[in-house]
Amino acid sequence: xxxxxxxxxxxxxxxxxxxxxxxxxxxxxxxxxxxxxxxxxxxxxxxxxxxxxxxxxxxxxxxxxxxxxxxxxxxxxxxxxxxxxxxxxxxxxxxxxxxxxxxxxxxxxxxxxxxxxxxxxxxxxxxxxxxxxxxxxxxxxxxxxxxxxxxxxxxxxxxxxxxxxxxxxxxxxxxxxxxxxx
Amino acid sequence: xxxxxxxxxxxxxxxxxxxxxxxxxxxxxxxxxxxxxxxxxxxxxxxxxxxxxxxxxxxxxxxxxxxxxxxxxxxxxxxxxxxxxxxxxxxxxxxxxxxxxxxxxxxxxxxxxxxxxxxxxxxxxxxxxxxxxxxxxxxxxxxxxxxxxxxxxxxxxxxxxxxxxxxxxxxxxxxxxxxxxx
Numbered sequence: 001x002x003x004x005x006x007x008x009x010x011x012x013x014x015x016x017x018x019x020x021x022x023x024x025x026x027x028x029x030x031x032x033x034x035x036x037x038x039x040x041x042x043x044x045x046x047x048x049x050x051x052x053x054x055x056x057x058x059x060x061x062x063x064x065x066x067x068x069x070x071x072x073x074x075x076x077x078x079x080x081x082x083x084x085x086x087x088x089x090x091x092x093x094x095x096x097x098x099x100x101x102x103x104x105x106x107x108x109x110x111x112x113x114x115x116x117x118x119x120x121x122x123x124x125x126x127x128x129x130x131x132x133x134x135x136x137x138x139x140x141x142x143x144x145x146x147x148x149x150x151x152x153x154x155x156x157x158x159x160x161x162x163x164x165x166x167x168x169x170x171x172x173x174x175x176x177x178x179x180x181x182x
Numbered sequence: 183x184x185x186x187x188x189x190x191x192x193x194x195x196x197x198x199x200x201x202x203x204x205x206x207x208x209x210x211x212x213x214x215x216x217x218x219x220x221x222x223x224x225x226x227x228x229x230x231x232x233x234x235x236x237x238x239x240x241x242x243x244x245x246x247x248x249x250x251x252x253x254x255x256x257x258x259x260x261x262x263x264x265x266x267x268x269x270x271x272x273x274x275x276x277x278x279x280x281x282x283x284x285x286x287x288x289x290x291x292x293x294x295x296x297x298x299x300x301x302x303x304x305x306x307x308x309x310x311x312x313x314x315x316x317x318x319x320x321x322x323x324x325x326x327x328x329x330x331x332x333x334x335x336x337x338x339x340x341x342x343x344x345x346x347x348x349x350x351x352x353x354x355x356x357x358x359x360x361x362x363x364x
Binding site for chain 1: 187190191193194195197198200216219220222223224226227228229230231232234235236237240241243244245246247248250251254
């Protein structure tokens with residue numbers, strides 16, 4: 001699921017080029033387009049909810065600062081995930097480990113079926129706890145594939161590996177998670 | 183490739199709505215507990231962090247990011263400019279030290295050099311005016327008499343004015359000027 005842009009909207013490549021030419025609205029458009037998925041990715045990767053906004057902002061800061069390093073092999077969003085993942089890893093190192101917070105710490109949407117919602121929330125909590133135990137590469141591949149819906153080509157380009165290797169990492173991650181959640 | 187692996191590869195796409203199960207796949211899913219467990223895992227991963235929404239005001243986040251970038255660039259430019267300035271200041275300090283150091287008079291008392299004397303007017307001295315050589319050459323008595331003549335109420339203003347053009351010499355001058363101007 002890499003086709004994220006409709007033909008009517010400017011592509012990320014066009015927005016990045018516009019920003020490089022001084023169009024700050026292009027930066028706003030890129031933030032609006034990708035901040036949500038980046039936040040979700042960081043949360044799923046183990047960031048505490050209270051840190052997600054700051055991490056997202058730091059991610060964009062580093063991205064805009066280092067735009068010359070984005071070669072376009074992977075999508076702009078994948079590149080943001082990589083930057084965010086690196087920031088999160090540095091954050092974990094600083095704190096000597098990840099503090100997992102329960103889903104009770106965040107606002108859950110109102111729902112007509114609170115029991116189903118609670119069961120889903122519990123399933124999410126367990127998945128998130130399990131994802132946090134995965135090796136970094138497996139975690140990134142799993143989240144990009146299952147949470148973000150990226151295909152293996154996209155994931156491979158972002159992580160500097162082959163689609164086949166990315167697929168193997170994904171299946172390893174799934175196997176481990178199924179054992180953990182059993 | 184087993185049916186389970188085929189299903190596993192397609193799960194993220196179906197969970198994200200990019201694809202749909204075929205009837206065969208649905209039948210397999212209904213019959214295979216392992217695939218159902220994986221399907222629950224993938225759908226939970228797909229929802230992970232769903233309550234996080236893009237920033238309500240992307241323009242604000244973008245402006246914060248861009249302001250940080252601008253601030254960092256200003257600091258970097260300042261650092262670049264600071265080094266030559268610091269070098270110049272150090273060179274100036276060295277020159278000043280050498281200059282004051284060689285200020286020891288050969289026949290002096292051997293003390294450290296004193297700062298070179300700069301001619302300064304005494305505090306109560308009249309403000310410096312452009313020197314008029316003619317007046318500078320006059321003795322004090324002559325200057326006093328000129329001042330008295332100027333201050334005297336009976337002094338005629340035209341005494342020090344250029345004679346009018348009514349003088350014959352001026353008429354010649356005027357003719358010469360007219361001739362020059364054509």
